[in-house]
Amino acid sequence: xxxxxxxxxxxxxxxxxxxxxxxxxxxxxxxxxxxxxxxxxxxxxxxxxxxxxxxxxxxxxxxxxxxxxxxxxxxxxxxxxxxxxxxxxxxxxxxxxxxxxxxxxxxxxxxxxxxxxxxxxxxxxxxxxxxxxxxxxxxxxxxxxxxxxxxxxxxxxxxxxxxxxxxxxxxxxxxxxxxxxxxxxxxxxxxxxxxxxxxxxxxxxxx
Amino acid sequence: xxxxxxxxxxxxxxxxxxxxxxxxxxxxxxxxxxxxxxxxxxxxxxxxxxxxxxxxxxxxxxxxxxxxxxxxxxxxxxxxxxxxxxxxxxxxxxxxxxxxxxxxxxxxxxxxxxxxxxxxxxxxxxxxxxxxxxxxxxxxxxxxxxxxxxxxxxxxxxxxxxxxxxxxxxxxxxxxxxxxxxxxxxxxxxxxxxxxxxxxxxxxxxx
DNA sequence: TCAAAGTTTAAACAATTGTTTAAAATAACT
DNA sequence: AGTTATTTTAAACAATTGTTTAAACTTTGA
Numbered sequence: 001x002x003x004x005x006x007x008x009x010x011x012x013x014x015x016x017x018x019x020x021x022x023x024x025x026x027x028x029x030x031x032x033x034x035x036x037x038x039x040x041x042x043x044x045x046x047x048x049x050x051x052x053x054x055x056x057x058x059x060x061x062x063x064x065x066x067x068x069x070x071x072x073x074x075x076x077x078x079x080x081x082x083x084x085x086x087x088x089x090x091x092x093x094x095x096x097x098x099x100x101x102x103x104x105x106x107x108x109x110x111x112x113x114x115x116x117x118x119x120x121x122x123x124x125x126x127x128x129x130x131x132x133x134x135x136x137x138x139x140x141x142x143x144x145x146x147x148x149x150x151x152x153x154x155x156x157x158x159x160x161x162x163x164x165x166x167x168x169x170x171x172x173x174x175x176x177x178x179x180x181x182x183x184x185x186x187x188x189x190x191x192x193x194x195x196x197x198x199x200x201x202x203x204x205x206x207x
Numbered sequence: 208x209x210x211x212x213x214x215x216x217x218x219x220x221x222x223x224x225x226x227x228x229x230x231x232x233x234x235x236x237x238x239x240x241x242x243x244x245x246x247x248x249x250x251x252x253x254x255x256x257x258x259x260x261x262x263x264x265x266x267x268x269x270x271x272x273x274x275x276x277x278x279x280x281x282x283x284x285x286x287x288x289x290x291x292x293x294x295x296x297x298x299x300x301x302x303x304x305x306x307x308x309x310x311x312x313x314x315x316x317x318x319x320x321x322x323x324x325x326x327x328x329x330x331x332x333x334x335x336x337x338x339x340x341x342x343x344x345x346x347x348x349x350x351x352x353x354x355x356x357x358x359x360x361x362x363x364x365x366x367x368x369x370x371x372x373x374x375x376x377x378x379x380x381x382x383x384x385x386x387x388x389x390x391x392x393x394x395x396x397x398x399x400x401x402x403x404x405x406x407x408x409x410x411x412x413x414x
Numbered sequence: 415t416c417a418a419a420g421t422t423t424a425a426a427c428a429a430t431t432g433t434t435t436a437a438a439a440t441a442a443c444t
Numbered sequence: 445a446g447t448t449a450t451t452t453t454a455a456a457c458a459a460t461t462g463t464t465t466a467a468a469c470t471t472t473g474a
Contacts, residue, residue: 007451026232026317029432039453044433051432106313108374110233116378125379149380149390150397153369160372161364167315171323172332173356183356190357194405214421236462246423251463258462 008046010036016057020099024054024110055115058107061100062119068093073128079137080200082130084192090159091188101160144199151199158191215253217243223264227306231261231317262322265314268307269326275300280335286344287407289337291399297366298395308367351406358406365398 014036018027029050033040047053072086094100108116125131134151137143146154162184170180196203221243225234236257240247254260279293301307315323332338341358344350353361369376369391377387403410 021316023230023232023313025230028430030430040432041434041454042452045451049432102312102316105309105371105375106230108378109228109309116375121379122381146397147390147393149376149382150394152379153372153376153390153394154365154397154401156372157364157368158361161368162360164312165360165363165367168312168323169356169360171315172328172359174329175356183354183360186354187357187360190353190361194361194401197405198401235460237460247462248424248464249422252421256462 007036007038007042011038011043011046011053012056012060015053016060019054019057020061020103023103023106024050054107055111058104058111058115059119061104061107062115062121064097065100065104066119066121066124070124070128073125073130079133079143080196080203083196083199086155087159087188087192087195090155091163091184094159094163095184098163098166101164105164142200142203144201146199154195154198158195162187162191214243214245214249218245218250218253218260219263219267222260223267226261226264226314227268227310230310230313231257261314262318265311265318265322266326268311268314269322269328271300271304272307272311273326273328273331277331277335280332280337286340286350287403287410290403290406293362294366294395294399294402297362298370298391301366301370302391305370305373308371312371349407349410351408353406361402361405365402369394369398 018032138145222239225239345352
C-alpha cells in the first residue's frame with residue numbers, strides 16, 4: 001500500500017521550508033533529512049544532490065510566484081480593476097508565504113540564471129495579453145505612459161518589499177507582529193490608491 | 208613604518224565585499240583571507256571569529272544605510288524638497304552599493320536582532336526632527352495623514368526594491384546592464400513624482 | 415644592540431560537510 | 445512460495461569547515 005504522501009514529496013516539503021528560512025548554504029542535507037525523519041542518503045537517492053534539490057525548490061517557488069500574477073491578468077476585468085485585484089492577490093499570497101520574495105532574490109544570486117530562463121516568465125506574461133492591454137490603454141490616454149518594466153517595478157516594489165522587510169521594520173520601530181500586521185493591512189490600501197492614482201490619473205479623481 | 212592601510216582594515220574591506228555578495232554562510236574564512244592575501248589565522252587574530260567579523264560588517268552596513276537617510280533629514284528644506292532629495296540620494300547611494308539592501312535583509316534573518324537595537328536607528332531618526340516635521344505638515348493638511356511606518360515603507364519599497372531586484376528584472380525581461388540602468392534612471396523620476404503626488408496631493412498639481 | 419611586544423605564518427585540530435557504498439528491510443510480482 | 449526490484453539504512457568517504465597552537469618574522473623602544 002502506498003502512503004498518500006510519498007517520501008519524495010515529504011523531502012520536498014521539508015527542503016522547501018528549510019531552504020526558505022535558511023537559504024542554500026545556510027542549512028545542511030542532514031538538517032533537512034532530520035526534519036523529515038529519514039536517513040541522509042535518501043536525499044541523494046531521490047534527488048541527485050543538494051544543489052539539484054535546491055534548484056527544484058527555487059523553480060517551484062518561481063512558479064508559484066508567477067502563477068499568482070498570471071491568474072489575475074487572465075481575468076476579464078477593466079484594467080483598473082485588474083490593478084486592484086493584482087495588489088490584493090499579491091498581498092494575500094505573500095502574507096501566506098512571507099519568506100518567498102527574499103528566498104527568490106537570494107536564491108537567484110546563488111544560482112546561475114538558468115532558472116529564470118526555463119520558468120518562461122516573460123512568455124507566460126505575454127500569453128495573458130496584459131502588455132497589449134496596457135499598450136492600448138496608454139495610447140488611449142487612460143493609462144500613464146510608463147515603460148512596462150517600470151510598471152512591473154512599481155507593483156513588485158510596493159507589494160514585495162513591505163513583506164520582506166518585516167524584520168527590518170519591526171527592528172527599527174520596535175513593533176510586534178500584531179502591529180506589523182496592522183501596518184501591512186493599511187499599506188495594502190495605500191499602495192492600491194497610490195498606484196491607481198499614478199497609473200490612471202484621469203479615472204480616479206475624488207474631490 | 209606603518210602601512211597607510213592597516214591589515215585590519217584590509218580584512219574588513221575584503222570581508223565586506225565577500226559577505227555582501229555571498230552572505231555569511233555562503234563564504235569561508237579562507238576565501239576572505241585569500242582575497243586579502245594573508246593567512247587564515249590572522250582573521251581570528253584581529254577579529255575573534257567569523258561571526259564577530261560578520262556582525263561588524265553588518266553593523267557598518269546598517270550604519271551607512273542610516274547615515275544616508277539622516278543626512279537628508281537634517282537639511283533645512285521644505286518637506287517636499289526633502290522628499291525629492293531623499294529619493295535622489297537613496298538612488299544615488301544604493302546604485303553605488305547595490306548589494307547592500309539584500310545583504311541587510313538576509314543578514315538580519317541570519318543574526319539575532321541585537322544589531323538593529325544597538326544601531327539606534329529610531330533614535331537617530333528622531334534626532335533629525337523629521338517625525339515632528341511630518342506631524343506638523345499632516346495636521347496643517349499639507350501632507351496626507353499616513354502612519355510614519357507606512358511612509359517609511361513607501362520610501363524604502365520604491366528605492367530599495369528596484370535596486371535589489373536587478374537579477375530578477377534582467378532575467379524576466381531579458382535585458383542587459385545598460386537597459387537596466389536606463390530603467391533605474393527613469394524609475395527614480397517616476398518614484399519621485401508618484402510619492403510626492405501621493406503624500407502632498409495639494410501642493411503638486413500640474414494641469 | 416637586544417629583548418620585549420606585536421604581527422604573521424604553517425600546521426594541525428576536531429567537527430561537519432555532501433556524497434557514496436554496501437548491506438538490510440520492504441514491496442511487488444509471478 | 446520465492447525471486448526481483450524498490451526503498452531505506454548505517455557506516456564510511458574524502459574534502460572542507462572554523463579555530464587553535466606554536467613557532468617564525470617584524471617592529472618597537474630603551
